[in-house]
Amino acid sequence: MDKKNKRIALVTGATGGLGTAICKRLAQDGYHVVGNYRNIEKAQKWQEDLSKEGFKVEIVEGDVANYESCGQMIKTIEEKFGPIDILVNNAGITRDRPLHKMTPQEWHEVIATNLDSVFNCAHQVINGMRDRNFGRIINISSVNGQRGQFGQTNYSAAKAGMHGFTKSLAMEVASKGITVNTISPGYIATDMVMAVAENIRNQIISGIPMGRLGGTDEVAYLVSFLASDEANFITGANYAINGGQHVY
Numbered sequence: 001m002d003k004k005n006k007r008i009a010l011v012t013g014a015t016g017g018l019g020t021a022i023c024k025r026l027a028q029d030g031y032h033v034v035g036n037y038r039n040i041e042k043a044q045k046w047q048e049d050l051s052k053e054g055f056k057v058e059i060v061e062g063d064v065a066n067y068e069s070c071g072q073m074i075k076t077i078e079e080k081f082g083p084i085d086i087l088v089n090n091a092g093i094t095r096d097r098p099l100h101k102m103t104p105q106e107w108h109e110v111i112a113t114n115l116d117s118v119f120n121c122a123h124q125v126i127n128g129m130r131d132r133n134f135g136r137i138i139n140i141s142s143v144n145g146q147r148g149q150f151g152q153t154n155y156s157a158a159k160a161g162m163h164g165f166t167k168s169l170a171m172e173v174a175s176k177g178i179t180v181n182t183i184s185p186g187y188i189a190t191d192m193v194m195a196v197a198e199n200i201r202n203q204i205i206s207g208i209p210m211g212r213l214g215g216t217d218e219v220a221y222l223v224s225f226l227a228s229d230e231a232n233f234i235t236g237a238n239y240a241i242n243g244g245q246h247v248y
């Protein structure tokens with residue numbers, strides 16, 4: 001049997017724009033894909049739609065901001081399908097506001113969903129990956145974690161924090177066949193970007209050398225590459241995918 005058929009990939013925030021493309025791509029690659037969701041009605045409809053398109057994806061409930069909920073989610077996956085080989089920490093939110101107007105709640109929600117989530121999931125799969133001497137952890141950060149953005153002190157801090165986490169964990173588990181990497185997308189055409197006021201969004205797009213938003217498939221392709229066996233020597237890296245918006 002193709003080795004990949006046995007590998008299980010958990011994608012958090014699966015029903016969102018990037019999550020959907022990542023799930024489809026990994027399913028196409030032959031992984032057993034499990035998509036995490038919060039809203040059962042939305043997730044069931046999403047799963048049905050994917051199935052009609054020919055993609056088989058399992059779904060499992062979990063709030064990535066909550067450690068116990070992640071533990072329950074991971075236990076369910078392990079009992080129903082088997083151990084998690086590939087973890088894509090993709091779930092995320094924005095609560096954009098300049099710091100002087102930001103509420104503590106907006107700060108905490110973004111840190112909990114975008115950064116605590118990485119700990120909540122990675123911490124509960126890492127021992128299994130260590131035991132099996134194989135693992136892929138792929139953290140979806142952002143160009144705005146690399147360069148900052150007006151109105152995003154919370155989001156930029158969380159996304160920069162993700163990469164600090166990536167670098168340290170990569171060192172800890174490199175000898176165990178586990179790679180840990182960050183992807184930092186620029187502005188990609190999903191609901192998250194469409195929520196930015198049109199005039200501001202157009203201004204942002206005009207600052208992207210390629211003159212367009214990124215496609216979700218373009219990011220999914222990079223996830224697929226980092227998940228592959230061939231990417232075995234890549235760890236602790238941060239891959240920019242931003243149409244030239246931030247070069248450094």
Ligand code: CAA
Nearest residue numbers: 094096097098142143144149150151186187192193196200
């Ligand atoms: N640089 C400098 N000044 C800016 C500015 C900028 N980029 N944006 C706004 N300002 C100015 C405004 O012109 C305004 O000036 P005046 O007071 O002189 O009029 C002042 O700052 C305050 O602005 P607002 O009162 O409009 O602030 P607000 O409370 O309405 O919040 C905002 C504004 C919602 C943060 C808005 O600026 C915004 O949406 N910015 C874009 C944020 C962004 O890029 N989010 C990305 C979301 S998608 C994502 O996050 C995915 C990813 O990873 C890429």
Ligand code: NAP
Nearest residue numbers: 013015016017018063064090091092142185187188190192
């Ligand atoms: P999206 O379409 O809004 O999807 C976000 C997903 O995260 C949704 O499925 C959402 O579930 C889920 N989610 C939010 N909070 C959650 C929680 N507590 N527990 C479980 N799931 C939760 O956004 P996207 O653009 O695909 O973003 C995906 C990731 O890419 C995010 O981490 C984002 O920061 C990052 N990113 C996006 C861009 C971009 O330009 N789009 C650029 C760089 C990085 P619900 O549907 O239930 O809300």
